[in-house]
Amino acid sequence: MGGETSASHETAPVSHDAASAFRLELTGAILAGGHSSRFGSNKALFAPDGETLIGKAADLLRPLVRELLVSASHANTAAYAFLELDIVEDQHPDCGPLGGLEALLDRCSTPWLIILTCDMPYVDGEALRTMMSHAQQKGDRIGQGALPRAIAWQRSDGSVSPFPLLIERSALSVVRSRMSSDHRSMKGLLGALDTYYILAPFDRLLSNVNRPEDWKTNQTPPR
Numbered sequence: 001m002g003g004e005t006s007a008s009h010e011t012a013p014v015s016h017d018a019a020s021a022f023r024l025e026l027t028g029a030i031l032a033g034g035h036s037s038r039f040g041s042n043k044a045l046f047a048p049d050g051e052t053l054i055g056k057a058a059d060l061l062r063p064l065v066r067e068l069l070v071s072a073s074h075a076n077t078a079a080y081a082f083l084e085l086d087i088v089e090d091q092h093p094d095c096g097p098l099g100g101l102e103a104l105l106d107r108c109s110t111p112w113l114i115i116l117t118c119d120m121p122y123v124d125g126e127a128l129r130t131m132m133s134h135a136q137q138k139g140d141r142i143g144q145g146a147l148p149r150a151i152a153w154q155r156s157d158g159s160v161s162p163f164p165l166l167i168e169r170s171a172l173s174v175v176r177s178r179m180s181s182d183h184r185s186m187k188g189l190l191g192a193l194d195t196y197y198i199l200a201p202f203d204r205l206l207s208n209v210n211r212p213e214d215w216k217t218n219q220t221p222p223r
Helices: 055-066 078-083 096-106 125-142 171-178 186-194 212-217
Strands: 024-030 067-072 088-089 112-117 150-154 160-168 196-199
Touching: 024 055, 024 096, 055 078, 055 112, 055 125, 067 078, 067 096, 078 096, 088 096, 096 112, 096 160, 096 171, 096 186, 112 125, 125 150, 125 160, 125 196, 160 171, 160 186, 171 186
Parallel strands: 024 067, 024 112, 067 088, 150 196
Antiparallel strands: 112 160, 150 160
16 A cells, blocks of 8 residues: 555455444544535435435434534535534635545544545445445554554546545544645545555446436446
8 A cells, every 4th residue: 555546455345244344433424515516506405306415325324323424614504404413614615525524533523434425326335334344354453553544445447536435533633734735635635544445346336426417327227
C-alpha cells in the first residue's frame, strides 16, 4: 500500500458473521451537503418510489451504527428535519466532501465513522458489513497504535471510489492538515491514509445518481 494509486484489495464479499461485523463501534453519517447542480434540485430529497434517497441511506445505516449523523450545508438543515437526526454543518463551507468529513470526524463519538452519500443506489447492507469485517480483521492483526486507517472500494479497472468510506476517528488530524494546506481531494486523502481497498463485486455498486434519469438506468440488474 501507500500512495494514491497503489492499493491492497480483496474480492467482496468476504465471509464473516454478525458477531465479528458488530464488534466495531460505529458512528454513521450521510453526506448531503452538495449543490446537486447537475440534478437540478436537491437530489437527497428525490423520492422516485415514495421514499427520499436520504431516507433510504438512513434506513441502511441505522441497524449498523450507534449514532447517525447528516452532513449538510446551513441552507439545507431545515430540509432534513424530517429525519430526526443530528445535522452537522461544515466548519468550512463550500470545501467539498473533505470539509464535510472534517466536521463529521470532529463530531464522531466512536472509534470508527462509516459514511455514505445519498446518491449511490446499489450500496446495500452486505457491502457495509463487508467493510466492517475487513476493518475488524485488519485491526486484529495490526493492534492498537497503528496509523489512521480507512477502508474503501476499488473498481475492476483499478480506479477507486471515496465513498462508501469507513474511517478511523483518529484520521481527523490528517484531514485537518490537508484542509489547512488546501489539499482537498478525497482520493488524495485516501492515499495519505494508506487506505485498504476492497475489490467491488460489480462496478455499478459504486455508481451515482447525478441526474433524475440516472435513477431509471440504475434499476436494471447489474452484471
